[in-house]
Amino acid sequence: MSDGNIYSLVNQKLxxxxxxxxxxxxxxxxxxxxxxxxxxxxxxxxxxxLPKTKIIVTLHEFLGICPNSGxxxxxxxxxxxxCDNSTVENCKNCFPYLPKDVFERRNINVRKxxxxxxxxxxxxxxxxxxxxxxxxKNKMLYSxxxxxxxxxxxxxxxxxxxxxxxxxxxxxxxxxxxxESMNKISNKEVKLSVYGKFQNDKNYNNKIxxxxxxxxxxxxYGVYNRNQLPEIFSKHDxxxxxxxxxxxxxxxxxxxxxxxxxxxxSNIGGMKEKIIDGKNGWYFKVGDSxxxxxxxxxxFENIGIFNNENFKVKNIKEDIKNLLKIYKDIV
Amino acid sequence: xxxxFYRARYLLRCLREIYFPTLRQVKGNLDLDxxxxxxxxxxMIVHNDFFxxxxxxxSYVLNLYNRIGKSKGGFDxxxxxxVIIKIKNTERFIRIKIKIMFFI
Numbered sequence: 186m187s188d189g190n191i192y193s194l195v196n197q198k199l200x201x202x203x204x205x206x207x208x209x210x211x212x213x214x215x216x217x218x219x220x221x222x223x224x225x226x227x228x229x230x231x232x233x234x235l236p237k238t239k240i241i242v243t244l245h246e247f248l249g250i251c252p253n254s255g256x257x258x259x260x261x262x263x264x265x266x267x268c269d270n271s272t273v274e275n276c277k278n279c280f281p282y283l284p285k286d287v288f289e290r291r292n293i294n295v296r297k298x299x300x301x302x303x304x305x306x307x308x309x310x311x312x313x314x315x316x317x318x319x320x321x322k323n324k325m326l327y328s329x330x331x332x333x334x335x336x337x338x339x340x341x342x343x344x345x346x347x348x349x350x351x352x353x354x355x356x357x358x359x360x361x362x363x364x365e366s367m368n369k370i371s372n373k374e375v376k377l378s379v380y381g382k383f384q385n386d387k388n389y390n391n392k393i394x395x396x397x398x399x400x401x402x403x404x405x406y407g408v409y410n411r412n413q414l415p416e417i418f419s420k421h422d423x424x425x426x427x428x429x430x431x432x433x434x435x436x437x438x439x440x441x442x443x444x445x446x447x448x449x450x451s452n453i454g455g456m457k458e459k460i461i462d463g464k465n466g467w468y469f470k471v472g473d474s475x476x477x478x479x480x481x482x483x484x485f486e487n488i489g490i491f492n493n494e495n496f497k498v499k500n501i502k503e504d505i506k507n508l509l510k511i512y513k514d515i516v
Numbered sequence: 517x518x519x520x521f522y523r524a525r526y527l528l529r530c531l532r533e534i535y536f537p538t539l540r541q542v543k544g545n546l547d548l549d550x551x552x553x554x555x556x557x558x559x560m561i562v563h564n565d566f567f568x569x570x571x572x573x574x575s576y577v578l579n580l581y582n583r584i585g586k587s588k589g590g591f592d593x594x595x596x597x598x599v600i601i602k603i604k605n606t607e608r609f610i611r612i613k614i615k616i617m618f619f620i
Contacts, residue, residue, distance in 0.1 A: 207559075209550065210594060212557040213556040213557050214557070218563075218573055220563075245573045282519040282526065333579045333582075333583075382570075501579050501580070502583065504580075505580065505584060509589035509591065512558060512591055513590075
């Protein structure tokens, strides 16, 4: 039965259905890429019905340790600041209208049910460290997500510095920070293209649209698909990832490296981990449009310093080879 | 006053959480027609239908699925996800979401 606590990550009403399914399928390994929208109790269900079955969980966000959509960002009650530590007190401050025991129960659930997991993997050491700090003792393994390598097109030369923003448009992705910095750049040789889809936040979407309208050096192209990436990257010099949340292992950074395009990103979390300063990109102070403007100007002067050999990406074939090795070792 | 409003909203969401999963469970479609087990089996779980959902994780799992398919390296692969079916009635402006389980 659901305990009625939407933050608990537990909903035992789904357990019977899942039990029946697991019993029929008899898997040797259950690999969770997500556990959100299911129930943490599924870990226990697996071990109860099939004790020899191994459970692997790949962490793609901080959902187990942060009730604010797993972003590790404080809520509006705390000014949307970055959260460094997932404690009951911090969570209570983020949700002042909820009793403290909501978060105590949630943390108990995570620690209780994560014990059934045989191996945790993540494409970011930063994420693994956060879960370790939370107190989890599971065996953990860093494993970068492999990418389906797309063909790259040669860069179309230009005297301008052509910046690129790719991805979802929501308040966590920090496009407003980038637009603010574009407003501060007087150099007419710097242009920004924005590709992405708006999410369901009317206030933020309107704010972005108004900012774009006022800026002469920004073009908005809307939704894109993966087939367009070689062409999009061929027309741009730098990818900007201005996220104001930690991120885990942003796929867009891997895609940029595939296209031999340097990345300018916020200096936190899983983004920073992917950048070798001055080799395959650069980073700026998170949320600081002044620092971002300075770094963009720096790029304008120094775009030639990047060597194609520094843009390394893990191939999906290599990833699958590693994955199969993990499976063979664990069963 | 604002805190009271948020607290009330939270309680309503909790009630919804208690009752809606029952409907989801009834609509669950996990009929299995399995052949004899010859290889070790891997069940991969992802929360959205990765053929249609655009998220980073779904894209990654779709890439894995396209390369691995149903069998690779001595393992048979099975995939479990949720599907959200949206039915839009344009005359009455009603949009219904049905959540069911999805299995390959």
